[in-house]
Amino acid sequence: MHSIDRAIAEWQERLRGEIAIKSVTSATDAVCRAYPSWLHTDVMAALTSMGVQKPYAHQVDAWNALHDKQNLVIATPTASGKTLCYNVPVAHSLLSAPSAKALYMFPTKALARDQEASVRRLLSLCALDARAAVYDGDTSTDIRRSAKKTASIIITNPDMLHTGILPHHASWAAFFSDLKFIVVDELHQYRGVFGSHVANVFRRLERICAFYGAAPQYVGCSATIGNPRELAEKIMGRPAVEISHSGAPVGKKTFLVYNPEVVDPVMGTRASAFRVAARLAADLVKRDITTLVFCQTRRGVEIVLHYLRHRAKVAGDPAEVIRGYRGGYLPNLRREIETDLRAGKLKAVVATNALELGIDVGELDAVLLAGYPGTIAATHQRSGRAGRRQHPSLSVLIARSTPMDQFLARHPKYLLETTPEQALLQPDNVEILLSHLRCAAFELPFGDAECFGTVLVADANAALSILVDEGTLKKSGERFHYVADGYPAAEVNLRVTLTRNVVVYNLENNEPLAEVPAHSARFELHRDAIYQHEGDTYEVTEFDPDQAKAFVKPVAPVYYTTAVDQTRINVIEERRAKKVGASTLIGGDVEVVENVVGYKKIKFQTHENLGYGDISLPPLIMETEAVWLRFHPSITEPFKQSVAALALEGIANAMTQVTSLRLMCDQRDIALSVQTAVPEGKAQTHWQPLLYLYDTHEGGVGLSERAFDEMPLLLTDALALVSGCPCLTGCPVCIGPPASEAETQVKDAVKTMLALLSGASLDSGDGMMN
């Protein structure tokens, strides 16, 4: 019996929690091929000296596809040797034509440095003089100058391409003229609003390449997601062939979902995932199983690290073989940890997703996820960190008490059988499109017969004429010229879609305590709110939304606070509608007016309501896209209005959970809200509730459009979630905690209403996920 299997067997006996899911994947052998005959012998020799006797099938497929001048997306699992898929053809092309150039793009600076080292190694093994240079915000002026002139491979990030390279393309003329390859690694990072921006940066890149007469080939690499080719084609703006069958060998993999024991039966709270992670990691380390623990936050890393080292010390084991790894650690320290991990000097590393991104850390036996990473794709990616050799490996997802994690623990098929999420983006969102057309026209006058990537000429012209009207462009001759002052790329931040975080200062020592996203800050950090942080409680004495600061002092109250918000949604336009059961689903534009009006004081333990307080903050107003359900009277009328109202809130709670799962979006990207429609100018004759789901980005980014199409599925998911939840009266996992324990009808009402909406019977709804 392998030590991993022995560990699992002992856990099953000893641990008080439950192994909710166990899934074993058997080992597969490597599928190798011979080197293609066209490959330059120097590259072959270099690969052989690196220990690659025979390349994997997918690598050879990738090389052949690129050799055939195709554009490519590679979506094989973590650690299947994707880097060689593009480095080899680039090296080959440099050997054949020394003036050839390649542009590599990674989403982070750290990854760029990591890849710089690896590509340089290959270049030198091929005896190539060619230089690979990182060009990003950290590159010094001198190196920038020489990189532009002499580097064959420029390694950068989309932000630098956007603000630093494209607007100054004239000084890159030589580079662009010979550009042969554009490599986009970690493609799956470019989704949502960020991805939509990046797709437009690529449209600009394509114009510049065309201007210098270059027609580079594109290579994208993605982690396992539901739609790698679609994503690649949208980002790169051209058709691509997909390679997703890995020829790399895989050892036997065991995947567990571990649900810790319940410690507070009243609240349904389970033992801390951090503590459990430390306990399991300590056990694995003792068994000499090299372990990586992933936490969702930097703070989580520190907590688990603290527990784990403490355990080692108590047991008299060395603590220095256990390290943390997260953003905020200095680059040198991170490099050192990576090196030590590769060299087998470390037994356990506790990390945030800083380590997830393709950084090579060598071979690991086990991965523990302290909490669900938020997507199936990320779960796969992190789990894939274990088992690089063909040895058995283990990954364990430790469920937290959160609704999402508990849902997953109860629905094994969700994690095991659902296709990984699709990466969504909408490059034709006009706000994003217009901001990049400004940049594009700045870079080169825009011809009136020119398209913009996949944006057709007529559409491009329509958008450009908007920019003429705003005074940014002037049409002169057949071209639109940028005539405004300024530097449009500086106005467009690819990554920031929400306002900055609010910094929480502890008045006791005037030190920053935490950072809270601006949106949540309105709920969590209003004056007199009780703010909880690392198990300590603080009272907010001042909240300044303009300065993005809040000040708190430590207190020990018997209560906590929850803000009472009123979200009013005004429909601007109904654009499409369809029937969902007997009810109507409508898609269109709305105005969301959000007011935080007051807060409740809730007693710890008993959850009694101890009173209310007022909050005076200006409303937030946003125009966005939404879908909303107009319930047929047959859905709501069987219930007392008070019960139906609570049930609708319950549906919103459940839908929030399942929608973020289905649409692969951040919790912040969507919101659900129950509204009571009051027809304007008419007396309120009867109660007519509406359930809205809207994009939380100004203008919308296409999530609610997707929800419009997928609504039946979302409703079925929600029903499965609620029906499968063992609670009696509702809990955070399904419909939210009940207002009072006596309110037993609400959960039943939710189930009935969801069943009616989704057209499913209660039983089948329950069965779907289990």
Added chain:
Amino acid sequence: MRQPDVLSAGEADVDNGTVKSGTPQDDPPQITGSKSDIIAQLQRRMEKIERKKVKAFGTKNKRSRASAVDAADAARCDDAIDDVSFSVTVSDGPAVETVQLFTDKADSVVMPDTVVIQNDALLPGKIMDTAAGEIWLNRKMYPGYYHGQAAVNRYLSVGTALAAFAKDERLGALSPEGALFIDTETTGLSSGAGTLPFLVGCGFFEDGIFVVEQYFCREPSEEPAQLEALAHRLAQATYLVSFNGKSFDMPLVNTRFIINKMKNPGYNLPHLDLLHVCRRIFKRRLNDRSLQNMERVILGFVREGDIPGALIPEAYRDYLFGHGEDQIAAILEHNLLDIVALAALGGVLDEIYNDPDAVADVADHLGLAKEAFGAGEMDIGNLHLDAAEDGGQDDDRRIALHMKARAALRQRHYGDAVTFYLKVLEVDETDMDAHLQLSKLYEHRTKDYEKALHHAEAATGLEGDEAGERRMKRLLKKKEKHDNRKW
């Protein structure tokens, strides 16, 4: 506990390693939304802006973002794409007014096909034909012209000063007749590809007469012709003179040549950037080293009614959108003045470099001396330092003496160096640097440890405690040894 199925089905067929084929490359990509989608979004956007505008006027302080800016945005969009025509009555605002929102154009997008050249009746100059089309040319000659107190033609007798100033010896051998004075007016101050130098002014000597030619784009589309005209001038020039042209105008012009796929004949020309020269020479007395200030202080010329540089981009944009030819006339005048000032300034700089008597302010001698020393023209440098030593305030004298001493040190004239440093101490006996240098000179050159020790003591504090103490200890030891040997 549940025991779900083993996950293996998906992994079993890896040896197929198949490549899924994408859409064939020659097919048009079928990826994003249709034409109507984007246009529909654009129309919705227009309507949103319109709503914000109505809100901004309709309700006070309802929403800070729907401010006058949005209203202005909306106002600019009044005849954009749309095939609907309607109007909204805005009430409760500053005044009741009816706003025409959309015009009733027949097609969704209407753009003029022909370029309407702005009214150029008010502009000095005329249309010039080039191989790349028409460009507006304004040409002005300056025979016997004085800019303030400086004759423009003085530039024709400039000598080696230029090579010293430019730190480029190629310039020394070039005749002043080959100079091309260049200055551009642009749509912005950024260095990116989208900044358009809509006006390029070139000054040069033609048969001994200073001439300025200005190439002005009445439309951005005239740029190729402008560059063609400029290329012609650049091809005849042997070097460039500018004010900040090294880091701004010429890189910008080069970018324009690249963007228009034209060759830049000025790419490798030697370049004398007077901004850098003025910064160095006048740094001790002028904080504002803009060309206009140089013109005022050094040339004695005061501009009247000049358009401020900061307003130029906006003025050109106004002109492009149909108003403000008079502003363009002002910009042409502004650019003319900049170019003549450049030539006049070049002449004056050469004058004061070669003739210390022509220097107006003693402080300038120090800067000029530094230029001369930098170029290896020790005699000229020393003349300026003599002048500074004779006529300057204590501080000027002290610096002049220091410079002389350092020059002497470099030439290994140690005796002279000692003399100069002693003179420094006459001006300021607390000058630590002089004490330190003297201590070193006495220690190493004349082996006069007594004096070396004396100056080392005085210099303590300059080197920091530790270094000073070490020096003192060493000197004491040496002195002792030396004294013993005497016995």
